[in-house]
Amino acid sequence: MMTSVLFVTWDGGGNVPPMLAVASEMQRRGHAVRVLGHPSQRAAVVTAGLAFEAYSTARSWTALKPRSGLRADLAYAAVFADRRLGRDVVRSARRSPVDRIVVDGLLIGALSELCRAGLRYTIFVHTLRAAMYRAVVRGPLGAVLHVRGLRPAHLYEIAELELVVTDPLLDVRPRANAASIVHTGPVFAERATQSTFDDPPAEVLVSLSTTYVHGQAELLQRIIEAIAPLPVRVIVTTGPAISPDEVRPSSNTDVHAYLPHADAMASASVVVGHGGHATTLLALAHGIPLLIIPTNTSFDQPVIGHVIAAHGLGLTLDKRASTEAIRDAVVELIRRRSYRDRTGEVGRRIRGAPNGAVVAADRLAGRAATAG
Template structure:
C-alpha cells in the first residue's frame, strides 16, 4: 500500500479529474487523502475520500478575475498548510493541481516526491507557464523547475482531438514525463432517443454569463429537439427567461445527461467539452473568457471537425442556425463518434492510477 495526498482548489473543472484519480487509487487499496478548500468537502466526502480543508482559507470564494486567480495560485498559505499536513502524515507522493504554483514550488524545494495533475490541454499549460513565470517571479514562486521535476505530469486529457492518436510511450514516472491519461468521466457511446441538445455554460460567473445564457436560451426556443439546460450555481433563480419545454437542472452528472445527447452547447471549458467528446457528442463552443483555455479548446474542437465555435456575443439567430446545421450533419457526428471511441479506450482513471503507482514505487526505491 502506498500513501498519497491530493492538493486541490475549488475550481469547478478540476473536481472530476481529482475525484476520479483519487478514487481509482483508493479502490486499489492505497491510502488516499485530499487537501482543499472547505467548499469542496461535501463532494469529496460523498465520493468516499478523506478530506481536510485548508486551515488558512476558511470560507474561500473564487474570484475568477486574473488578479484573483494569480493571488490564489501563488498563495503561500496553501503551501504552508500542505507542509503542515505532510509533517503530521508523511506520504509517498503528493498529487498537486497544476495551477497551485506555490505548493509545487515548496514541495520541490523540500525534495518531496510529487506529481502534477493537469485538467486541460497540456500544450496550453506548457505555453502559459512561460508567461506565468514572469508574473510570479516578484512573488518568489518558481514555475519551470517544479514542472521539470514533477514525477510525472498526469494530463487528464488526450494527446489530440484527431484520431488515431499519436503513439504513446510506455508509462513512466520519471521526472518531467508527460502522461496523457484520457478523460475522467465515465462514458459510453451516446444513443439519443430523439434529437437532444444539452446546454451547459460555466459554473463561474464570468462577465456576460447571464446575457450569454439568455441568447442561447432564446436560440433554442421552439427548436425541433429536446433541450436540457444545466444552469449551474452561478445563476440565481429568475435571472434568465427559460422557454417552455426546456428541461432545466442546476446540475447533472455528465454520465446521466450525455448518453442521451446529440449536441452540447458550452463555453469551451475542458471538462464539459472532453466529457461530451468522450460520449461521441459534437460540441458548439461559445468561449466566455479570452484569458483562459476556452478559446484554445474551441479552436481545437473546430480544427478537428468535431464541433464549431461562435463568439459568446453571437445573437440567437446565429446560434440557432449553427445548432440546426450541426444537428443535421451526419459527417460531424461520425467524426465525433470515432473520436469518442478512441477516448474511451484510454480509460483515464485507470491509466492515471497506473502511473501514480509507478511514482510511489520509484520513491520507495530511492529511499531504500
C-alpha cells in the same frame, strides 16, 4: 505494496472531480489517501469517501463568489501563487509522511514551496496540457507568477511525473521532459455510451461553467432565445453559480439546476458548452458534436474551442455572438453529417480506452517514491 498519497487541490469547479476520481481509485485498491483543499471542498471530498484536510493558513477561497473582469483574474492568480498554501502542503506532508504528493498543476505557489523543502511531487493536469502550461508560463497569469518570483517552467521541468487526464490525440505533446508526462486519457465517473441522436427529435444540451462567471446568465438567455425557433428539445443546466430563476425558458426548453450529464448526453444531438474540459470530453465520449462559447478567455476554454474546431468536432463562437450566429451554428451541427461522423470516431476510440483514473492510479502505485 501499499502507497500513501496526498492529493492537493483547490475549489475551482471542473478541476476537482477528476482528481477525486483518481484518489478514489487509489483508495479502492487499498492505498492510503488523503485530500488537502479549501474548506469549501470538505463536503465533496467526504461524499467521495475520502479523508479531508483543510488548508490552515492559505487565503480563503470559493469559486462561487461573484467576481468580474480584472478583479476575477487577479483573484484566481492570487490563489495559484499563494505560498501559504504551499507551506500548508509541506506541513501536512511532514506531519504525516507520504510516498506521493499530487498537486493540481495551477497551484504554482504550492509547487514552489515543495521545491524549496526538497519534497518531490507529481503534477496533476486536469485539462489540455498545452493550455495549462501555456497559461502558467506565458500570458497574463504567467506574468503575475513571474512578478511574484515564481518559476513555473522550472517547477514543471523538475516534477517527477505529470498526469495529464485528457485525450492525447487532442493535446500537443511537448518535446522537453516528455518521458515524465503521461497522458492517461480522460477521467469519467460514469461509462459513456454512443448517443442515440440519429433518432428524432433532435435534442440540444446547454451547459456552461459551474463557477461564477460575469455575464453567464445573460449568455444562457441568449442561447435559449437562439434555439427557441428550432424544432428541437433543449435541456439547460445552470450549475451552482446560477439559479434557474435567472433565465426565462422558451416553450422547447427545460431548465435544471443540476442534471447528470451522462444521462442528458445519452440522446443529445449537440452540446453547447463553454469549453470546460470535463463536459467537452464527456460529449466527445458520447460522440456528440460541440458548439464551444468560451466564457473565460484567461485559461483553457479558447484553446479547447480552437482544438474542437480544428479537428472537425464542432464549432466555436465568441461569447458576444448574436442569437442568429448561435442559431446558425446549432443548425449546422445538427444537419452536417461530417461532424457526427468525426465525433463518432473519436467517441468510439475514447470509450474503447481505459478510464484515465485507472491509468493514473497504475502510474502512482507503480512509481512510488518517498516524498521527503
